[in-house]
Amino acid sequence: xxxxxxxxxxxxxxxxxxxxxxxxxxxxxxxxxxxxxxxxxxxxxxxxxxxxxxxxxxxxxxxxxxxxxxxxxxxxxxxxxxxxxxxxxxxxxxxxxxxxxxxxxxxxxxxxxxxxxxxxxxxxxxxxxxxxxxxxxxxxxxxxxxxxxxxxxxxxxxxxxxxxxxxxxxxxxxxxxxxxxxxxxxxxxxxxxxxxxxxxxxxxxxxxxxxxxxxxxxxxxxxxxxxxxxxxxxxxxxxxxxxxxxxxxxxxxxxxxxxxxxxxxxxxxxxxxxxxx
Numbered sequence: 001x002x003x004x005x006x007x008x009x010x011x012x013x014x015x016x017x018x019x020x021x022x023x024x025x026x027x028x029x030x031x032x033x034x035x036x037x038x039x040x041x042x043x044x045x046x047x048x049x050x051x052x053x054x055x056x057x058x059x060x061x062x063x064x065x066x067x068x069x070x071x072x073x074x075x076x077x078x079x080x081x082x083x084x085x086x087x088x089x090x091x092x093x094x095x096x097x098x099x100x101x102x103x104x105x106x107x108x109x110x111x112x113x114x115x116x117x118x119x120x121x122x123x124x125x126x127x128x129x130x131x132x133x134x135x136x137x138x139x140x141x142x143x144x145x146x147x148x149x150x151x152x153x154x155x156x157x158x159x160x161x162x163x164x165x166x167x168x169x170x171x172x173x174x175x176x177x178x179x180x181x182x183x184x185x186x187x188x189x190x191x192x193x194x195x196x197x198x199x200x201x202x203x204x205x206x207x208x209x210x211x212x213x214x215x216x217x218x219x220x221x222x223x224x225x226x227x228x229x230x231x232x233x234x235x236x237x238x239x240x241x242x243x244x245x246x247x248x249x250x251x252x253x254x255x256x257x258x259x260x261x262x263x264x265x266x267x268x269x270x271x272x273x274x275x276x277x
Contacts, residue, residue: 003257003258003259004028004031004032004033004253004256004257005031005032005033006032006033006034007032007033007034007099007101007102007256008033008034008035008036008093008094008097008098008099008100008101008102009025009028009033009034009035009036009101009102009103009104009256010035010036010038010076010089010090010093010100010102010103010104010138010142011024011025011028011035011036011037011038011104011106012038012039012078012080012104012105012106012107012134012138013038013039013054013080013106013107013108013158014037014038014039014054014059014062014104014106015037015038015039015040015041015053015054015055015056015058015059015062015075016039016053016054016058016208017058017061017062018208018245019054019208019245020106020158020203020206020208020245020248020249021037021039021054021104021106021107021158022037022062022245023245023246023248023249024104024106024248024249024252024253025037025062025066025073026065026066026069026071026249027246027249027250027252027253028102028249028252028253028256029066029069029071029072029073030069030071031253033072033102033256034072034073034074034096034097035066035071035072035073036073036074036075036076036089036093037059037062037063037066037073037074037075037076038059038075038076038077038078038089038107039053039054039055039058039059039077039078039107040053040054040077040078040079040080040107041053041054041055041056041059041077041078042055042056042077043055044079047109047112047122047123047126048126052109052111056075056077059075059077060075062075063075072097074093074096076089076092076093080105080107080130080133080134080135080137080138081129081130081133081134081137082137083137083141086134086137086138086141087141089141090141090142090145094145099145099149099151100142100145100146100149100153101146101151101153101154102153102154102155102156102256103138103139103142103153103154103155103156104156104158104252104256105134105135105138105139105155105156105157105158105180106158107130107131107134107135107138108130108131108158108176109126109127109130109131109173110160110173110214111213111214112126112127112172112173113169113170113173113214113217114169115169116169116171119171119172123172124171124172126172127172127173127176128172128175128176128179131173131176131177131179131180132176132179132180132183135157135180135183136183139155139157139183139187139198142155143155143187143191143194143196146194146196147194147196151195152194152195152196152197153195153196153197154196154197154198154199154255154256154260155187155191155196155197155198155199156198156199156200156201156252156255156256157180157181157183157184157198157199157200157201158200158201158203158248158252159177159180159181159184159200159201159202159267160173160177160202160203160204161202161203161204161205161269161271161274161275162174162177162178163177163178163180163181163200163202163267164178164181164202164267164269164275164277165275168221169217169221177202180200181200181202181267184198184199184200184265184266184267185265185267188264188265189265192264197255197260197261197263197264198264198265199255199260199263199264199265199266199267199268200266200267200268201248201251201252201255201267201268201270202267202268202269202270202271202275203243203247203248203270203271204237204242204243204269204270204271204272204274204275205233205242205243206242206243206244206245206247206248207230207242208245215229215230230242236274237271237272237273237274238272238273238274239272239273240272241272242272243270243271243272247270248270251268251270255268
């Protein structure tokens with residue numbers, strides 16, 4: 001996938017060590033991309049506390065590691081819920097690297113889980129604003145820039161197994177990820193004339209920092225020991241393991257590359273065979 005060399009990619013929600021976003025950024029940088037590490041940067045209220053976000057200092061440490069590995073990277077804080085912040089991120093990216101070729105919408109809230117009959121309006125808004133509105137705003141800003149450049153591009157949405165199947169306590173998350181697939185398909189149809197490809201990647205469970213929180217939440221709800229719950233996830237997977245962040249990064253690298261030049265509007269499962277529709 002040497003055709004990624006010299007391209008520029010923004011990866012939202014990439015400011016947490018050990019997360020999917022970081023893995024995507026590291027791999028794209030390794031394959032020659034200029035990468036933008038982006039996250040909200042600063043805690044804002046209980047739904048976006050320091051334990052749930054990528055801080056500016058953490059973003060900078062990821063950039064430092066990429067540069068030490070001879071990659072090209074910068075950090076740009078961005079609140080994907082706000083159009084002005086998103087536009088500023090795109091403008092700063094283009095000013096630094098000259099173009100925007102790949103937009104990876106990875107920012108997401110997967111740590112707000114409540115029984116449906118008790119689900120708070122504020123919780124719903126927090127999840128939908130980041131997961132779906134954020135993907136909309138970032139896709140729109142990227143499309144405007146890519147159309148201006150006139151050489152096409154790739155928009156990749158990090159959805160979820162929850163984009164295709166329902167999960168308890170996750171009404172907002174599941175709805176947002178189903179919506180993301182609709183956004184992916186609609187944008188693929190509309191932006192194809194500009195040679196902009198739009199695809200989604202749908203991981204199943206991955207034990208990142210967020211995944212660890214989800215493991216604990218669901219093991220408690222089911223009355224299982226943490227390790228027993230994790231084993232139950234592996235047991236129902238045809239490949240007998242949970243996913244790794246690198247599994248998702250490799251799928252993104254493929255979709256971003258010219259090897260996927262005839263692939264658009266897809267919602268690719270990366271789930272070890274657990275999700276197959």
